Amino acid sequence: MLYNDNLPVRFPKGTFAMWTVYSFTGASILASIIFSLLLFLSIDEDPVMQLLFGGLAVIFELGKFFAWYEFGERRARRNYTGAFSAFAFYAVLAAISIGGSVGGINSATNKAQGHVNVQQSKISTYNMQIDAIEKQIELNNIAAEKYIQMERIATGVARIQKENDQLRRQQQALATERDSLPVVNQGSVIGLIDSLAKSLNVQTQTAQLGLVIFLSVLLDFFAAFFVGLIGEELRFRNQFRRINPITIDAFEAAEPKEPELLTNTIETSNKAEPTAVQEVEPELPKSPYEKAIEALSSNQVNCTKRAVTRFLKINSEEVDDIFKQLLEEGIVSKKPNNHYQWHGVTES
Numbered sequence: 001m002l003y004n005d006n007l008p009v010r011f012p013k014g015t016f017a018m019w020t021v022y023s024f025t026g027a028s029i030l031a032s033i034i035f036s037l038l039l040f041l042s043i044d045e046d047p048v049m050q051l052l053f054g055g056l057a058v059i060f061e062l063g064k065f066f067a068w069y070e071f072g073e074r075r076a077r078r079n080y081t082g083a084f085s086a087f088a089f090y091a092v093l094a095a096i097s098i099g100g101s102v103g104g105i106n107s108a109t110n111k112a113q114g115h116v117n118v119q120q121s122k123i124s125t126y127n128m129q130i131d132a133i134e135k136q137i138e139l140n141n142i143a144a145e146k147y148i149q150m151e152r153i154a155t156g157v158a159r160i161q162k163e164n165d166q167l168r169r170q171q172q173a174l175a176t177e178r179d180s181l182p183v184v185n186q187g188s189v190i191g192l193i194d195s196l197a198k199s200l201n202v203q204t205q206t207a208q209l210g211l212v213i214f215l216s217v218l219l220d221f222f223a224a225f226f227v228g229l230i231g232e233e234l235r236f237r238n239q240f241r242r243i244n245p246i247t248i249d250a251f252e253a254a255e256p257k258e259p260e261l262l263t264n265t266i267e268t269s270n271k272a273e274p275t276a277v278q279e280v281e282p283e284l285p286k287s288p289y290e291k292a293i294e295a296l297s298s299n300q301v302n303c304t305k306r307a308v309t310r311f312l313k314i315n316s317e318e319v320d321d322i323f324k325q326l327l328e329e330g331i332v333s334k335k336p337n338n339h340y341q342w343h344g345v346t347e348s
Contacts, residue, residue: 012237021226021233028223032097033061035216039103057100064093065227072231094220102216126178133171140164288312292322293331296342303332303342 013021040053067090074083144160197207286294292308295301301311305319312319323340326332332340 012240013233018233021229025223025226025230028219028226029061029065032219032223033058035219036061036097036100039100042103060093060096060100064090064097065223067093068224069227069231072228073235076235094224098213098216098220102212123178126174130171130174130178133167133174137164137167137171140167288314288318289322289325292326293345297345303340305340 036057037054040057041050043053044050067086071083071086071090074080074086140160140163144157147157147160193204193208193211196202196211197204200207291312295308295311296303301307305316305323308322309316309319323332326340327334330343331345332342335341
């Protein structure tokens with residue numbers, strides 16, 4: 001096996017990162033399913049039909065994300081025809097899902113807006129009654145001026161003043177009831193819609209529709225991104241296990257084995273005679289210089305001091321002596337950039 005001096009680009013994600021990815025994916029898929037259910041369940045009031053439409057919404061949502069996962073798998077296998085068919089299937093389901101999410105979010109927003117409108121209509125009713133009483137008081141004042149001009153103050157003006165006093169008390173009672181109504185809880189979404197409508201100078205319904213479409217598309221793409229991330233990480237983990245790259249830590253953890261003794265048996269030419277087993281003297285361990293030449297000749301290691309140091313597990317001083325001897329013997333040469341070039345051992 002060739003010694004690889006380069007470390008892997010990255011390692012598989014840890015447990016915390018993967019749990020975070022799974023949490024975001026599950027939450028986004030669950031939110032997309034809930035918003036789709038809000039629309040599909042409102043199609044029919046019959047419980048059986050609601051069950052059917054609700055199951056249809058769940059199937060569409062889960063099938064959409066599985067189609068996106070399958071698209072990544074087929075693209076990784078370079079099956080572009082299958083990837084295109086999976087993407088087309090995902091696009092159809094995504095359009096249905098986005099439409100369902102738009103309807104569901106819009107339905108929920110309309111309910112909140114309807115509650116606000118009911119409260120505002122009550123306040124508007126009180127304001128109209130107060131304004132009507134105010135106009136009646138103004139008409140009575142005009143009539144009082146005419147009675148004054150006709151010098152009928154004792155009869156006409158006194159009656160009108162008494163009537164105005166009653167109207168004022170009625171007006172104050174209506175204002176008290178209006179002010180005692182609970183404060184309308186507008187909510188952050190409704191406030192955001194009103195702010196968008198004012199800033200863009202559009203109607204509230206237009207701003208609401210634009211915000212709902214944006215949130216639906218964002219939610220769908222958010223979930224699809226994390227589903228694709230899970231698929232990519234699983235493929236990378238499988239590839240990482242198959243390759244099992246050699247790293248510095250793994251190499252240092254391995255203990256070097258001592259050279260084993262070799263024994264040979266020499267058979268005599270006469271087969272009838274018993275064979276004599278002759279022990280061969282053990283070979284002397286090779287010096288670091290010889291090991292370095294053998295490793296460089298067989299391309300087990302790059303022609304660098306760092307690679308030789310890690311391969312032979314010796315200190316830098318011994319490596320300097322080895323490369324100095326290699327330079328003297330002309331086996332390697334030194335480039336202008338201080339890198340070494342291997343020329344090989346010339347046989348005499």
